Amino acid sequence: MLLERLIKFFTSLRLTVVLLVLSLVLVFIGTLGEVHLGLYKAQTEFFRSFFIYWHPSNAAWKIPVFPGGYLLGAALLLNLVSAHISRFKFSRDKIGLWIIHAGLILLILGQLATDMLAVESQMHLRQGQMKNYSESDRLDELAITDITDKKLETVVAIPQRLLAGKGDLRNDPLPFVVRVKEFYANSQLSTNAAPGLARVNADSGFGASLWWKPLPRETAMDRRDMPSALVEIVTPQGSLGTWLVSDWLEQPQTFIAGSHTFQMQLRSERFYLPFSLRLLQFHHDVYEGTDIPKNFSSQLLLNRPDTGERRNVLIYMNNPLRYDGRTFYQASFDTDNAGTILQVVKNPGWLTPYLACVLIATGMVVQFLSHLIPFLRRRRS
């Protein structure tokens, strides 16, 4: 009895309509949210969540007030699948609808997979520069490099999420403990004292003469956080000192632990590639007599040592490079036109929308014909 009612509830068209309307409301308030939260934060709060929460400012508690994107998507999927299972009856005039909905399921699942698996990063190349890694545009890492051996550098990278937890961090090859005493996900540094700024409590490195303060996290899509942290290097023999590490500091800081020399730097998280790209030439074409951009293009040299592959590639607007499971897009450029910024996307699910699209289009054609043919027959007779 209860089961029957449950099945009836989950398979009903009424539920479909309610879910569609709720999705409509969600997308609308999400769009408004993007205005003051920024695209990134609004996405996580509204679309990549099960619930949207409300809390009074500065309160520690929060209550769910509206279903989020994940919840609505899952409910729509459940509704769709269960309706089709419970009402499955093979009939010719339903085939089209079946295919359309199968395409929709694939589309939703594919987007979920993208959401979970896709990694987006960026590659900033100056003219002539070569890189074999792309960088995260959101998160940092603390890179500690053992430079004792001039021929072989060993790098230990501590991701931002571990730094944010503060406390003692140990890693096998390192003969010391990294004690994170303070971590600001976004920060401001200064060489002078000013209201709101505090003296950096460092006794070694650049930090000893600097002032700093935490800043709210950036929410806009086109700006990034500049994290800073205060770390103490502690060997079994005792502390070596306290350093300020920061994304603002472009030079690494050197220290000696035992017989080894190390460099330490807080930098954008890197994703290494099995090949390198060198920027040969960046072009920014404008229409004659205007500053309206006509095209952006990057002429690159792709070099893959393990296969000996070495060739020129050209990336321009609407024409990315797909290579080794990653796609490189022309995303931005330096204002002096001597550098390019490529968006690097690794998305195993990138084909699903294309397949879904083919399925849905087929379904629509089938559905259309299955109505049109009988209609024409009736007219003829």
Next chain:
Amino acid sequence: MKKIVPWVLVVVFAGWVLSTLHHPPETGFHTRDFGRLPVLLGGRVQPLDSVARNTLLQIRERQSVDELSATAWLMETMMAPDRADKLDVFRIDNLELLNLLQLSERQKYYSFDQIQPHLDDISRQAQRINNTDDASHTAFERQLLKLDNALELYQRLKLSLCPANTTDFAGQLADYEQAIPAGVAAAQAREAGKSYDQAAFTRLLDFLSSYNDLSKYAYPLMVPPAPDAKSRADWQNIGQSLMNVVHGSDLSPAVKAYAAMETAYNQNQPAAFNQALDDYHQWLGEWFVPETRQGVQEFFFNEFQPFYKAIFIYVTAFLLAIFALLTFALAPKLSEMLRRSAFWLVVLGAVIHTFGLVFRMWLEGRPPVTNLYSSAIFIGWGCVILGIILERVFAVGLGSAVASFAGFVTLVIAHNLSMDGDTMEMLRAVLDTNFWLATHVVVVTLGYASTFMAGLLGVTYVLLGLFTPLLKQKSGDLELGKVLAKMTYAIVCFAALFSFTGTVLGGIWADQSWGRFWGWDPKENGALLIVLWNAAILHARWGGLIRERGLMNMVIFGNIVTSWSWFGVNMLGIGLHSYGFMDAAFKWLVLFVSSQVALIILGLLPPGMWKSFQTPPRPAGP
């Protein structure tokens, strides 16, 4: 009668349209020929007439200055600026701004001479306002920025053909050419530290400094590249071209021609002017065939103004269609005649509308939708075609009424959007792809059009149902209300199909160009809203949750959703699609949305209050 009247009407209107194509030969200065001359502006070759019209639209919100045509005004501005300064061309409505300029409020348009004493003040204020956030600007500040921009455009136009205070440009050029050899020799001697001819040096320097101003401020690039130049896009302005002569280039025939025209214009010698103009046209025709053709064709298009003509025809058709509906029960024969007239006028309007649309595509070499302006033209076109199909299937006059109304409104919206400047502007890099413009943009715009169409049918249903008994009126075997419901359902199916396909195609474009099928960009979200709403309507209908009235109320809400995605999201000013940010339209959007909400409230009134659903009082029994 039933057949003759519609045909007479169509012939009269078509005759009017065709008659505007004929122009008597010009006496005096050949203004229209001058307007056909190709120049380069905004990255594209266009006739001077387009430069004139687009500038006037920005500074005066009109395409002419009273009886002066746009090109005639441009000639005054470029060649006789002292006279042009007295013409009332700057539109100012804001009272605070008028106060600042110490101008009376009685005028609508003001001349440069009236504004000139306050130029410094205006540019100082504009600088200050430009440093503040767009969103915080008051009406006064917005109008001041607009005026500042208008003044800049106007002053640049004045310095496009010849230096300030020139009345005999041809004579001046002859002097310049003569001054070059001695001047250059003097400059070289001076460089080498030898004694040099001071007078010859200064003379050349004077010329160069005034041509340098010209090269800095000129608005359109009026001098085509040399016929043997590598790039055909290498146009120059007259100042640059003149400065290059010192470095040994030949004086371009274009500059000579414009100078001859300037002199003749100032000496009031139409014959000499026309001769120079003809010679220049001939020279262009020899070396610059595509550019000349572009100029001539775009001039024809500007002058023909197909969309304004279509507006007029749509209004007439709409009135006829309304009368046809109102007389439906009372005078069926008259109604049928009016209905046919309305239908054939809509068809005529559609023919002209289509002509304009296709001509624009041909001029631009682009699919129909490239910016907000052309989206309005195309949405209107889509609605009109859908309406014509509906009228063919259900001959009750409703299709014509809705088609003509939609055509009229969208073309008026397009007219208002054209105030921003060139409507055939070049496309920014990411949009520069005819394939995606032809697929994603066209399909998604058709989705907008059909959703609006369904909404309009819904509005018709509510208005007819509440205030007239027409919904219960039989037309053939079906009641009018049922006919409307059928139409609406069919259009919603179309809308769902188009908006869904268009949105997915957009996702695929996004995946191709920046690696994200879906990025929750506001404009994408807007399209998704339309898809979700159409899907909700269809599922509600299939599940029997709504019937006729419910369907109508839902499609009216579809109008709100669509207007939000079309205009609303652009007002947010964020995201990758924020190409058409505008705030003046905001109050119209609010007005539109409230009107639709009001209609939905009306649509929710109980059936007893609907005139169509009231049971007629029974005749008293025996």
